[in-house]
Amino acid sequence: MKTFTLEEITNITGGMLTKAQDVSISMIAPPLLADENTLALALGEDEIANLSKSRAKAALVPLGVNIDGLTTIEVERPRLAMMKLINMFYAAPEVNTGIHPSAIVHETAKLGENVKIGPNVVIARNTILGDNTQIVANSYIGSGVKTGKNCFFHPGVNIGDRVILGDNVILQHGVSLGADGFSFVTEKPDNIEQAKQDGTIKESNAEQKIYKIPSIGSVVIGNNVEIGANSTIDRGTIENTIIGDNTKIDDLVMIGHNCKVGKGCLIVSQAGIAGSCVIGDRVVIAGQAGLADHIEIGADSIIAAKTGVSKSFPEKSIIMGIPAIPRKEFIRNIKVMKEAGELVTKFKKYEPLLKEFEENNDLNS
Amino acid sequence: MKTFTLEEITNITGGMLTKAQDVSISMIAPPLLADENTLALALGEDEIANLSKSRAKAALVPLGVNIDGLTTIEVERPRLAMMKLINMFYAAPEVNTGIHPSAIVHETAKLGENVKIGPNVVIARNTILGDNTQIVANSYIGSGVKTGKNCFFHPGVNIGDRVILGDNVILQHGVSLGADGFSFVTEKPDNIEQAKQDGTIKESNAEQKIYKIPSIGSVVIGNNVEIGANSTIDRGTIENTIIGDNTKIDDLVMIGHNCKVGKGCLIVSQAGIAGSCVIGDRVVIAGQAGLADHIEIGADSIIAAKTGVSKSFPEKSIIMGIPAIPRKEFIRNIKVMKEAGELVTKFKKYEPLLKEFEENNDLNS
Amino acid sequence: MKTFTLEEITNITGGMLTKAQDVSISMIAPPLLADENTLALALGEDEIANLSKSRAKAALVPLGVNIDGLTTIEVERPRLAMMKLINMFYAAPEVNTGIHPSAIVHETAKLGENVKIGPNVVIARNTILGDNTQIVANSYIGSGVKTGKNCFFHPGVNIGDRVILGDNVILQHGVSLGADGFSFVTEKPDNIEQAKQDGTIKESNAEQKIYKIPSIGSVVIGNNVEIGANSTIDRGTIENTIIGDNTKIDDLVMIGHNCKVGKGCLIVSQAGIAGSCVIGDRVVIAGQAGLADHIEIGADSIIAAKTGVSKSFPEKSIIMGIPAIPRKEFIRNIKVMKEAGELVTKFKKYEPLLKEFEENNDLNS
Numbered sequence A, B, C: 001m002k003t004f005t006l007e008e009i010t011n012i013t014g015g016m017l018t019k020a021q022d023v024s025i026s027m028i029a030p031p032l033l034a035d036e037n038t039l040a041l042a043l044g045e046d047e048i049a050n051l052s053k054s055r056a057k058a059a060l061v062p063l064g065v066n067i068d069g070l071t072t073i074e075v076e077r078p079r080l081a082m083m084k085l086i087n088m089f090y091a092a093p094e095v096n097t098g099i100h101p102s103a104i105v106h107e108t109a110k111l112g113e114n115v116k117i118g119p120n121v122v123i124a125r126n127t128i129l130g131d132n133t134q135i136v137a138n139s140y141i142g143s144g145v146k147t148g149k150n151c152f153f154h155p156g157v158n159i160g161d162r163v164i165l166g167d168n169v170i171l172q173h174g175v176s177l178g179a180d181g182f183s184f185v186t187e188k189p190d191n192i193e194q195a196k197q198d199g200t201i202k203e204s205n206a207e208q209k210i211y212k213i214p215s216i217g218s219v220v221i222g223n224n225v226e227i228g229a230n231s232t233i234d235r236g237t238i239e240n241t242i243i244g245d246n247t248k249i250d251d252l253v254m255i256g257h258n259c260k261v262g263k264g265c266l267i268v269s270q271a272g273i274a275g276s277c278v279i280g281d282r283v284v285i286a287g288q289a290g291l292a293d294h295i296e297i298g299a300d301s302i303i304a305a306k307t308g309v310s311k312s313f314p315e316k317s318i319i320m321g322i323p324a325i326p327r328k329e330f331i332r333n334i335k336v337m338k339e340a341g342e343l344v345t346k347f348k349k350y351e352p353l354l355k356e357f358e359e360n361n362d363l364n365s
Helices: A006-013 A045-053 A078-089 A191-198 A327-364 B006-013 B045-053 B078-089 B191-198 B327-364 C006-013 C045-053 C078-089 C191-198 C327-364
Strands: A027-029 A038-041 A058-062 A071-075 A176-179 A184-186 A210-212 A219-221 A232-234 A241-243 A318-320 B027-029 B038-041 B058-062 B071-075 B176-179 B184-186 B210-212 B219-221 B232-234 B241-243 B318-320 C027-029 C038-041 C058-062 C071-075 C176-179 C184-186 C210-212 C219-221 C232-234 C241-243 C318-320
Touching: A006 A058, A006 A071, A006 A078, A027 A078, A038 A045, A038 A078, A045 A058, A058 A078, A071 A078, A078 B184, A078 B210, A176 A219, A184 C078, A210 C078, A219 A232, A232 A241, A318 A327, A327 B327, A327 C327, B006 B058, B006 B071, B006 B078, B027 B078, B038 B045, B038 B078, B045 B058, B058 B078, B071 B078, B078 C184, B078 C210, B176 B219, B219 B232, B232 B241, B318 B327, B327 C327, C006 C058, C006 C071, C006 C078, C027 C078, C038 C045, C038 C078, C045 C058, C058 C078, C071 C078, C176 C219, C219 C232, C232 C241, C318 C327
Parallel strands: A027 A038, A038 A058, A058 A071, A176 A232, A219 A241, B027 B038, B038 B058, B058 B071, B176 B232, B219 B241, C027 C038, C038 C058, C058 C071, C176 C232, C219 C241
Antiparallel strands: A184 A210, B184 B210, C184 C210
16 A cells, blocks of 8 residues: 655645644545544535544645644645645556457557467457557557557447547547448438528428538547547548547447547547537537537637537637527626516516507597 | 236236237237237337227236227336336347356456356456356456456456446446546646636647546446446546446447436436536436536436536526526526517617607607 | 549439549539549539539539539439548548557556557457457557457547447447436435425425445447547446447437437437436437437437437337427417417407496496
8 A cells, every 4th residue: 555644745736734733645535534643634615624523643735724723734726736645655457467368469460579469359450559558458449549658448339440649548438439430422412401591391301311521521530539438439421530649438339420629629428529620729618518610610619518519609708508609698688588487577567557548649630 | 838817927927907918918019019929018109099009918008098898908107017017028138158268367366156157258357256156258357356246248348457347237238337437637738727717718728748647546337337438437536436326328428537427317318427526316317408517406306408507506497408407497598589589570670760759859859 | 532433422322423424533522622532422403503603514413403514423312422422532530550559558458369459548458349449549448348340439438347349339438428417316205206206395495415326337238339529428327328330429419327218319419318218229319309308209210409208109100399299289388389379469449348248248237
């Protein structure tokens, strides 16, 4: 078991130790779960209040928080300090050394140094895995795939042919990269094409053959990208679907064919991006938000949870609603709707009067 | 093939047989699909109406339903009776006896009595499987995992290290338990932190390194929990993500890191719960509803389908809308909006009059 | 590498070649990515504008588009032509010949001619695979499953017992067919049943045992159906869940137990259909739309993205909103709400006048 002194923890977190104390820290926990050898983490108000009930002898607190009789390490940015602390105690899932006997690695595949391939992993023809890449178990890596260095694939990952991944890519359970795009065509206009033209659906529209448009593009994932459990990123039709460096994607997210997602984006769980969208750098797409196809979102924008985006927005937009509108407009609309509700009541008071005037007025005219 | 007499079925369902009849029942079906040896299930109005067209000689019906010339078993709670009937004919998916030769079970794993492990299942270091637990195929069970008795894992399940499961847990295809939480931090405030402060995004916000906050917590699943296909429950950051006893989770549901979900909850397909939420006992979260992070929902609440929950609600709340409001308020809002619409029409009538008065009034003043 | 002359491409696409030119086409690409041996695809306005900057010697364009000095193939329906072109260059994922040594095929399974089964695929008892069916890798096919001819299953697919698939069915990564339906019952009415009756939740509603209603129905998938990555289609309770011929389903879609989906439907990513719905032929369900249970949607209807459908709609409906209403009504509502907002402003102007009149009127009366 790893243990640390308070001085070591103070150094690593860049904090300020309020009182020296000889305690060996072997874990971190919220105040109520902490024991004498645990550093209590009190990042928010509730947890700070719980410190008085904690058995911990020391706590990590935001700058300026003083707790009588408790040794504290004060830090300017508690979440950043927490990240550093957790890394001290974190152990990655174990992967066997080398190639597990049950793994099926095509003879043409090229493996970098120190690559670890777990049980039941299939590596297809001509695939290249960068140094230190680890694939835990039960995953399929298609032919012509290329990964950078230090990638880590949790179990159950499926990667289609010719997908390219950068360095340090983390894939959680069940991620799908490079499934075919959802792309079809009919000989004659189908219901959607008709409805787009004139808002109606024609009587004559009988069933016709639906042809699959195969996807000959692929998926290109940048460096330091993480993709959450059971998320799906489809391959491009002709071009590639692209995810920029440092972008982080949560669980059950769908990114459609041909999308170009910028760098440093955060895409939260169950969000969906339809085909051919262009998302700028550092865009945040909150949970369950959805974007229609062919939309462009400028850099540094924030799309609120559950937003339905039906048109493009420029950089630094903060948008919400279905269909999406700028946040300011959304708030104004809520205010107006509230006033309209009040107006209904007011108007009821004046209506008899108006009615009377109207009748009199008719007589006069 | 199992067959039953009407008397046996009457006993099992606790119903009332209206007429003795010597018929051997080998299956159950809706009236239109039933043949002479099938018990017709007529639980709702449509199906009751269809009984006249059925070939079945006997039917299960709600209490008080009489069909001329048809033998019926009347039951007080038809869905409960249906459950009992289906269990008479149900056969669980077959799993090989013992450990399939292709399974890879670490030498340190401890298997209870009568554990069945199917093809290509990987069981990692120090994992403990309770008595009668069955794992069908192609699944990964990480190290230090512990399951209770009688668990049943359908194929393609991925369970991360140290996840704890109670007794009688059912996991459907492709479930992910214990993927890493979606948790990151930057050196300086990012776009979201800025926007939360003042509703805007600063000019100066260039790309900065995004650090992953690893998850050292795990997932704890109670007894009798069922989790639907391809759903994902992420591990906690420091504490565990917890799912209470008897809670049932549908397909493609996402439950974020640190969440505490109560007992006896129903969470319907494609619902999502962001990190650190606390959900009381017996809460129903309907399909595609979403909860922002750090929200508390009191026991016995119902969250309607597609609701977007942005704040906490007390027990016995029934909420809907985006953002979520109590059902009564939601219905009142709809009424007010309707009235506001009518007011627009009314006001048009009176507007010329008001204009005239205003002009006259100006003259007078 | 396959190459084609412009004449060959003109023939295959059924287009009109504007100028003969001796060029060997080895790929297709958007104008800016095309080189001299690439046919530039300029289907939309942006791409047509980019043709002037392209290195391509020839382009596919919509009928009537003339680009000075560029050889073009004009086509009436560019997407249809694109589909034909892509098929010229498409290569399906490679599957080993015959049965891979690591595949586990039950001795009772029956394989048609030219069936290919990849690594770590498990085929359970009594399963029948039609001619030319290919299963890439790491998939589970339950007992009593039956597929038609020419099916193609990408890696990581999980198919439960007794699921029936037609010819030419394509399953993308991680598809779940035949997981159990989400169906439970309690001895006494639960919170939802109570709330449906009187809109409230009773004080007395303590926790009670929740019984699973097992699913003894299965899933039946028609011919030419494609199902996207990590989508889930649950088995029926007693009857089968049915997906009609030619229906195409995107990624992360959920289709609940007992649903009957018609022919030629398009169901876009993250849409969800709760149990026992009946969807007519050629219905389009756009992304993230959701349907409550027991709803019927008539043929040729379109359900817009993010719609929440809470009641049935007849054929040729175009619906949107939460809860869903016809498109025309939705647009009218938006107009009315806008007018109500304007009315608030107008009314403020007249309110002092009305107040004055009211006071005077009171005096008079």
